[in-house]
Amino acid sequence: MITWPNFVSQLFNGLALGALLALIASGLTIIYGTLGVLNLAHGAMFMLGGYAGFAAYQASGSFIVAVLAGAVALLVLGLLMERVMVRHFYARPHEDQLLVTFGLAIVIVEVVRWVFSSESKTVTPPGALAGITPLGFMLYPTYRLAVVGIVAMALLVLFLVLYRTRLGMIVRAGIEDAVMVDCLGINVDRVFMVVFGIGAMAAGFAGIVNAPIVSLTPEVGEAVLVQTFVVVVIGGVGSFPGAVLGGLVAGEIISLTSMVNPGYAYVMLFAAMTLVLMMRPRGLLGAQGRE
Amino acid sequence: MSWDRIDSPRRPLLVAALTAAALIAAPFVLPWLGAAPNTVNRILVWGLFGIGFDILFGYAGLLSFGQSALYGTGGFVAAYLLTRTGFPHVVTALLVGMLAAAVMGYLVGLVALRRTGIYFAMITVAIAEMFYFVEFNPLAEWTGGENGLPGVPTPSLSVGVTTLHFTSGWALYPFLGFCYFVGIVIALRIVRSPVGVVLRGIRENPLRTAAVGHDIHSYKLAAFVIAAAYAGFAGGLLGVLQAFMPPEAFTFETSGQLVIQTAIGGRGMLFGPLAGAALWLFLQDFLQGPLGLGATWKLVLGLVFVALVAFLRDGIIGGIRNVYRLVVRRKGEKAAAIAAPVKTPRAAAPVYVRARAGNGVSGPIMQTIRLTKHYGGVAANEGIDFSVEAGEVRGIIGPNGAGKTTFFKMLTCEVLPTAGTILFNGCDITGMGVTEVCQLGLTKSYQVNQLFNRLTVRENVVIAALAALRGKFRLDVMRRLGSIPGLDERVGHTLELVGLTRRGEAPVAQLAYGEKRRLEIGLALASSPSVLLLDEPLAGMSPSERAETVRLLKSIGQDRTMIVIDHDMDSLFELAERITVLQEGRVLAEGRPVDIKANAKVQEAYLGGLNGNPA
Numbered sequence: 001m002i003t004w005p006n007f008v009s010q011l012f013n014g015l016a017l018g019a020l021l022a023l024i025a026s027g028l029t030i031i032y033g034t035l036g037v038l039n040l041a042h043g044a045m046f047m048l049g050g051y052a053g054f055a056a057y058q059a060s061g062s063f064i065v066a067v068l069a070g071a072v073a074l075l076v077l078g079l080l081m082e083r084v085m086v087r088h089f090y091a092r093p094h095e096d097q098l099l100v101t102f103g104l105a106i107v108i109v110e111v112v113r114w115v116f117s118s119e120s121k122t123v124t125p126p127g128a129l130a131g132i133t134p135l136g137f138m139l140y141p142t143y144r145l146a147v148v149g150i151v152a153m154a155l156l157v158l159f160l161v162l163y164r165t166r167l168g169m170i171v172r173a174g175i176e177d178a179v180m181v182d183c184l185g186i187n188v189d190r191v192f193m194v195v196f197g198i199g200a201m202a203a204g205f206a207g208i209v210n211a212p213i214v215s216l217t218p219e220v221g222e223a224v225l226v227q228t229f230v231v232v233v234i235g236g237v238g239s240f241p242g243a244v245l246g247g248l249v250a251g252e253i254i255s256l257t258s259m260v261n262p263g264y265a266y267v268m269l270f271a272a273m274t275l276v277l278m279m280r281p282r283g284l285l286g287a288q289g290r291e
Numbered sequence: 292m293s294w295d296r297i298d299s300p301r302r303p304l305l306v307a308a309l310t311a312a313a314l315i316a317a318p319f320v321l322p323w324l325g326a327a328p329n330t331v332n333r334i335l336v337w338g339l340f341g342i343g344f345d346i347l348f349g350y351a352g353l354l355s356f357g358q359s360a361l362y363g364t365g366g367f368v369a370a371y372l373l374t375r376t377g378f379p380h381v382v383t384a385l386l387v388g389m390l391a392a393a394v395m396g397y398l399v400g401l402v403a404l405r406r407t408g409i410y411f412a413m414i415t416v417a418i419a420e421m422f423y424f425v426e427f428n429p430l431a432e433w434t435g436g437e438n439g440l441p442g443v444p445t446p447s448l449s450v451g452v453t454t455l456h457f458t459s460g461w462a463l464y465p466f467l468g469f470c471y472f473v474g475i476v477i478a479l480r481i482v483r484s485p486v487g488v489v490l491r492g493i494r495e496n497p498l499r500t501a502a503v504g505h506d507i508h509s510y511k512l513a514a515f516v517i518a519a520a521y522a523g524f525a526g527g528l529l530g531v532l533q534a535f536m537p538p539e540a541f542t543f544e545t546s547g548q549l550v551i552q553t554a555i556g557g558r559g560m561l562f563g564p565l566a567g568a569a570l571w572l573f574l575q576d577f578l579q580g581p582l583g584l585g586a587t588w589k590l591v592l593g594l595v596f597v598a599l600v601a602f603l604r605d606g607i608i609g610g611i612r613n614v615y616r617l618v619v620r621r622k623g624e625k626a627a628a629i630a631a632p633v634k635t636p637r638a639a640a641p642v643y644v645r646a647r648a649g650n651g652v653s654g655p656i657m658q659t660i661r662l663t664k665h666y667g668g669v670a671a672n673e674g675i676d677f678s679v680e681a682g683e684v685r686g687i688i689g690p691n692g693a694g695k696t697t698f699f700k701m702l703t704c705e706v707l708p709t710a711g712t713i714l715f716n717g718c719d720i721t722g723m724g725v726t727e728v729c730q731l732g733l734t735k736s737y738q739v740n741q742l743f744n745r746l747t748v749r750e751n752v753v754i755a756a757l758a759a760l761r762g763k764f765r766l767d768v769m770r771r772l773g774s775i776p777g778l779d780e781r782v783g784h785t786l787e788l789v790g791l792t793r794r795g796e797a798p799v800a801q802l803a804y805g806e807k808r809r810l811e812i813g814l815a816l817a818s819s820p821s822v823l824l825l826d827e828p829l830a831g832m833s834p835s836e837r838a839e840t841v842r843l844l845k846s847i848g849q850d851r852t853m854i855v856i857d858h859d860m861d862s863l864f865e866l867a868e869r870i871t872v873l874q875e876g877r878v879l880a881e882g883r884p885v886d887i888k889a890n891a892k893v894q895e896a897y898l899g900g901l902n903g904n905p906a
Binding site: 032038085088092094095096098099100102103104106107110111113114118222223225226229230232233237261263264265266267269270271273274277278281 | 593
């Protein structure tokens with residue numbers, strides 16, 4: 001039964017999910033745009049962010065510490081992964097990059113399973129954000145509202161980094177033409193490492209912010225990875241605004257279809273992707289850049 | 292180093308015989324090694340699934356993470372027929388499942404192949420995930436949803452008085468082994484057919500494969516459908532093997548495991564997935580059983596996989612093969628040092644020119660009318676009127692940035708003009724694709740070499756010659772390369788013409804720069820163009836190589852129309868009958884070399900004025 005409050009509530013759910021997808025997809029898309037590597041471990045990183053936050057939460061009891069831990073742990077992991085593994089694959093074909101990040105994803109998932117077991121874990125939202133907020137015409141879980149705000153802030157920070165800093169300028173230039181940036185005497189190696197770290201951090205941050213909404217299992221990243229692909233394909237690979245728009249579109253499609261028939265939510269999502277591919281192969285906001 | 296030789300007729304027979312022997316020996320040998328029959332059967336199903344995937348990934352270079360969609364489709368169609376409709380014949384049901392998967396593969400391919408590279412990988416993942424959800428929900432009534440379809444029967448075969456029942460374990464093995472054998476025999480034919488060769492070309496250099504006249508999109512789609520058919524049949528076998536069609540067939544896990552096994556075993560060798568599956572499943576049994584690692588087995592295998600991708604790119608089989616080749620080559624080099632065979636090139640190789648409509652008729656064969664190309668606000672070409680007579684050799688010169696390369700790209704339809712018309716043999720080719728115009732008899736040798744780097748010189752030329760002999764697309768997957776009339780002669784003559792006869796078996800990577808340049812021209816020549824465009828054929832050559840190449844171009848130019856861009860004026864003035872000078876995207880002058888040399892405007896463009904950039 002579709003009622004007005006039900007509809008609005010699903011609209012909000014879509015916004016929360018969409019914002020999260022937008023953040024994860026932004027990480028994936030700036031890594032791809034700058035480094036030319038599609039990181040198949042991105043979903044596993046999202047999952048790991050949740051677990052790192054969970055561990056910190058168990059130790060400290062503070063949700064803020066948990067969020068910081070999730071983000072920082074993934075930043076460090078991202079930097080390490082780029083340095084130790086991914087870097088050696090820039091000169092190799094795309095397939096090898098896909099294979100190695102896919103392998104790393106398995107390793108991350110299995111390490112988490114080894115350490116935390118397959119049982120699902122729960123992270124409770126902090127007291128101030130727990131409970132329900134009356135919005136006048138309906139009641140809505142406070143934490144979900146907060147997620148929209150938190151993620152919007154994270155996206156704003158990412159936007160400021162990308163569009164208002166020297167690093168961001170190099171990243172955006174690199175997306176346009178990586179060879180040229182290299183020629184300009186910019187230390188691409190370091191930029192690449194930092195970008196991979198930031199992309200991983202975005203996934204990890206999203207992972208822990210999302211943790212109170214879902215129950216945490218080692219598999220939680222897999223579905224997210226696939227949804228992120230859809231977001232990126234819809235929005236346009238390598239485009240930050242595209243990732244944000246694609247995320248919101250995907251979130252609303254999943255959420256609003258669920259209201260009618262949950263079974264069709266993902267079917268509709270992939271149908272939308274196919275439609276975009278047919279009409280605009282480069283995605284809604286995709287640029288000419290990389291293929 | 293080429294992955295495998297494409298034109299040795301005996302090897303497929305030998306490989307097939309060895310495969311048959313190994314499959315027959317397996318049930319007698321493997322139990323001694325502690326292999327459970329069920330594991331062996333699962334390896335065969337994965338191996339068969341992987342043959343098709345290897346044609347797609349290893350040969351055509353298309354990495355799909357969505358094969359589960361087709362595996363599941365074939366499996367569920369077959370299982371549905373056998374369990375819900377009372378359809379009695381197992382093998383027929385499997386074939387129907389295969390057909391359904393192939394049709395589905397065609398549809399998925401239409402969407403996924405709109406993009407290449409990582410986009411393709413992402414789209415296949417997403418589509419496969421959609422199949423999973425469709426199986427679970429909208430189609431749950433037919434597929435059993437999360438319960439799958441239990442009760443899939445096993446096949447039986449009546450032989451005279453008795454009936455053989457292939458039930459489970461080693462009793463089912465002969466049936467699966469036979470299916471694998473048929474699968475590998477067919478695949479061996481496919482990869483050695485012209486289609487298989489073109490797929491390798493697409494893997495190495497899609498741009499050039501299209502430019503020599505192959506419709507690469509159709510070939511990729513064909514590879515996708517072949518892979519889908521294998522996946523569908525293997526999916527059906529999974530149901531037979533487990534007496535139950537599991538919904539897990541549709542998961543990302545399935546696609547991922549296939550990719551991993553293929554990469555571990557080695558890609559582009561057909562047997563890689565079987566070897567990878569054997570390692571994966573044996574290790575899984577071993578780590579979980581004797582080693583008692585429990586759930587950690589996957590972590591160990593994940594680490595093994597990462598290490599293999601990082602250090603052993605060609606997988607296990609590839610690694611073994613490389614070691615073997617190293618040993619053999621050492622021996623071979625010693626033998627070669629003793630008796631180096633010297634072939635004497637034949638005197639004059641006849642040159643093929645396509646007899647197309649309009650050939651032999653005098654008049655302009657190539658013409659442009661007010662051809663214009665703008666990039667944003669920059670006019671690279673502005674209203675170029677240009678005309679070349681049939682049989683003429685035309686040179687195009689101009690300072691850097693004059694728009695020569697843009698002009699060429701428009702002529703070969705790589706770039707769509709902003710305005711204007713291009714006529715070839717009197718017909719309007721504006722807006723056509725590179726492949727189509729190459730098929731009409733117009734092609735180009737590139738300024739920067741566009742070769743098939745991991746193939747041999749001969750294989751490179753074969754790819755180009757096939758387009759001329761077979762048209763832009765033909766699905767002759769069962770045809771032998773040797774049975775194509777005229778192929779050997781054409782490849783032989785082309786190699787002779789560009790002086791690479793003795794280098795035929797050398798991989799491109801081993802060629803000297805000048806040889807690569809000649810092969811670049813050879814690729815264009817092998818498609819027997821009636822108009823050949825050469826974009827800076829002499830660039831980067833030493834003076835002696837230049838002299839040699841000019842001689843080569845002169846002999847080529849006797850039989851066809853040629854348009855040549857180069858910065859080496861002396862060579863070009865010697866070669867060309869007429870010269871067109873471009874400057875700032877416009878025609879500055881045109882005429883015989885002597886007139887151009889004397890032309891005041893040309894002298895100013897090169898020596899004085901603002902654009903003084905003597906090339």
